[in-house]
Amino acid sequence: MPSAHLQTYAQRAEKHANPAAKALLETIERKSSNLCVSVDVTKKADFLRIIDIVGPYVCLVKTHVDIIEDFDSSLIDRLKELSAKHDFLIFEDRKFADIGNTVALQYSSGVHKIASWSHITNAHPVPGPGIVTGLASVGTPLGRGLLLLAEMSTKGNLATGTYTADAVRMARAHRDFVIGFIAMHRMDGIGAQAGEAVEDEDFLILTPGVGLDVKGDSMGQQYRTPREVVLESGCDVIIVGRGIYGKGSDAEVREQAERYRREGWVAYEGRVSPRS
Ligand code: S5P
Numbered sequence: 001m002p003s004a005h006l007q008t009y010a011q012r013a014e015k016h017a018n019p020a021a022k023a024l025l026e027t028i029e030r031k032s033s034n035l036c037v038s039v040d041v042t043k044k045a046d047f048l049r050i051i052d053i054v055g056p057y058v059c060l061v062k063t064h065v066d067i068i069e070d071f072d073s074s075l076i077d078r079l080k081e082l083s084a085k086h087d088f089l090i091f092e093d094r095k096f097a098d099i100g101n102t103v104a105l106q107y108s109s110g111v112h113k114i115a116s117w118s119h120i121t122n123a124h125p126v127p128g129p130g131i132v133t134g135l136a137s138v139g140t141p142l143g144r145g146l147l148l149l150a151e152m153s154t155k156g157n158l159a160t161g162t163y164t165a166d167a168v169r170m171a172r173a174h175r176d177f178v179i180g181f182i183a184m185h186r187m188d189g190i191g192a193q194a195g196e197a198v199e200d201e202d203f204l205i206l207t208p209g210v211g212l213d214v215k216g217d218s219m220g221q222q223y224r225t226p227r228e229v230v231l232e233s234g235c236d237v238i239i240v241g242r243g244i245y246g247k248g249s250d251a252e253v254r255e256q257a258e259r260y261r262r263e264g265w266v267a268y269e270g271r272v273s274p275r276s
Helices: 009-015 019-031 044-057 073-086 100-108 130-142 161-172 226-232 250-272
Strands: 035-038 060-063 089-096 120-123 145-149 178-182 204-207 237-240
Touching: 009 019, 019 089, 019 145, 019 178, 019 204, 035 044, 035 250, 044 060, 044 073, 044 250, 060 073, 073 089, 089 100, 100 130, 120 130, 130 145, 145 161, 161 178, 226 237, 226 250, 237 250
Parallel strands: 035 060, 035 237, 060 089, 089 120, 120 145, 145 178, 178 204, 204 237
Antiparallel strands: none
């Protein structure tokens, strides 16, 4: 069996036991889209308008609900309606980073009640495996999936080397709930012990820091192209924020969403069926 990233999304969906990972892979295949749009705006109306525009082109919408100034629970109802209308999953980019007991409360409760609507969320591995146990206690019964931040896109970040390998080991110990990583390249076999059977593992790699027109911003963000990310680095989903929603008119936002969807998909096709 070829390594996971050389198989099609449909083949991988069949084998995935986690409901969120399976649904994401099926959605990617159905829509021919490995694009996740990150909608980092602060007003409810802008948030919903952008999602309605980009919805047809994405497999996943990534949110930071804590930046929305006029947040109320009706926003979540509208978001769920858009998710059904346009057939995409939801990923609240919460980057949990506390002890298990605290993250379980942050995930289930408070104003945002993230676990009740977000199919996928993410966490920093820095507190150790207790963070996964805490989040799993809430998310597993709901069929949710967790991504660990094994690497980051920013200049000078500390998620490298043994930290990254330890993140992968932590994921391997919780394969039913940890569905993959925020990372810049594939993690296959990283951190494996001698003799440990890891050939069949299929962690999804979701990758931010994607842009076609600029190389970075003034605060350390670094961009690569969909081709570099998907074809050369073997990642599964491209995460694009300002490259799409930051473009001004609704028509331009739609155009950019379609452009990134196409670029991401062509890169994937080149990966699974390379022309000789
Ligand atoms: O390492 C990371 C991890 C994440 S989740 N680097 C990132 O940029 N992100 C998120 O991806 C970040 O919080 C933001 O929501 C998005 C990138 O946005 P852009 O506007 O730079 O494309």
